[in-house]
Amino acid sequence: AQSVTQPDIHITVSEGASLELRCNYSYGATPYLFWYVQSPGQGLQLLLKYFSGDTLVQGIKGFEAEFKRSQSSFNLRKPSVHWSDAAEYFCAVGSSSNDYKLSFGAGTTVTVRA
Amino acid sequence: DAGVIQSPRHEVTEMGQEVTLRCKPISGHNSLFWYRQTMMRGLELLIYFNNNVPIDDSGMPEDRFSAKMPNASFSTLKIQPSEPRDSAVYFCASSFLGALQETQYFGPGTRLLVL
Numbered sequence: 001a002q003s004v005t006q007p008d009i010h011i012t013v014s015e016g017a018s019l020e021l022r023c024n025y026s027y028g029a030t031p032y033l034f035w036y037v038q039s040p041g042q043g044l045q046l047l048l049k050y051f052s053g054d055t056l057v058q059g060i061k062g063f064e065a066e067f068k069r070s071q072s073s074f075n076l077r078k079p080s081v082h083w084s085d086a087a088e089y090f091c092a093v094g095s096s097s098n099d100y101k102l103s104f105g106a107g108t109t110v111t112v113r114a
Numbered sequence: 115d116a117g118v119i120q121s122p123r124h125e126v127t128e129m130g131q132e133v134t135l136r137c138k139p140i141s142g143h144n145s146l147f148w149y150r151q152t153m154m155r156g157l158e159l160l161i162y163f164n165n166n167v168p169i170d171d172s173g174m175p176e177d178r179f180s181a182k183m184p185n186a187s188f189s190t191l192k193i194q195p196s197e198p199r200d201s202a203v204y205f206c207a208s209s210f211l212g213a214l215q216e217t218q219y220f221g222p223g224t225r226l227l228v229l
Contacts, residue, residue, distance in 0.1 A: 032214045032215075034214075036220075041222070042222055042223075043118070043205055043207075043219075043220030043221050043222045043223055044157075044205070044207075044220040045220070046217050046218070046219075049214075049217075051214075051215065090157065094214040099212075099213045099214050099215075100145065100147075100162055100164075100169070100170070100212045100213060100214060101159060101162070101170070102159070102214070102218070104156055104157040104158075105156070106156045107156065107157075
């Protein structure tokens with residue numbers, strides 16, 4: 001069964017500083033990997049996704065993520081955070097064998113301080 | 115497009131009452147998902163519809179939960195009778211075709227509190 005671990009429950013970062021959120025997955029074959037963001041009181045919005053090809057994926061809002069098969073990781077990064085990036089971030093994994101089902105991590109809450 | 119629409123946004127009810135959550139997917143999307151988000155279990159898929167047909171309901175907690183999709187533009191998730199442990203945020207999401215290559219668009223959620 002596929003699963004996702006987000007080791008950091010909460011991260012605080014200063015505005016303008018870089019941000020990296022960790023995601024580790026467990027899946028036997030090549031996974032489909034996703035990052036979603038949830039702002040307070042809102043639904044989830046897709047930031048980026050990886051299926052195959054280039055392991056560095058660019059997303060919306062200036063985010064990128066890198067797939068590292070050797071480390072079973074798909075970490076999310078942003079070079080310079082804005083106060084509006086304060087939100088909860090979810091990593092999710094899917095597979096081609098069950099190609100509608102997403103398994104979500106527990107989420108990482110990001111606080112941005114001025 | 116208005117995105118996925120859910121109603122009500124907030125619901126407070128007493129244990130034993132029937133609760134009905136509603137969802138209008140994005141027009142043209144043929145796949146619809148109901149998720150539940152709790153602190154203890156995180157975000158979990160309850161049921162998946164494709165072309166109005168339930169494909170996977172393995173995530174539905176028990177017989178107290180039921181979901182329907184009578185047409186392509188409307189779905190309901192019903193809890194009868196409700197219990198305090200059903201308190202959660204319930205999200206509806208829709209996508210074109212349902213496959214993971216297609217983005218799932220989430221509604222704003224219904225925050226349910228069962229007293």
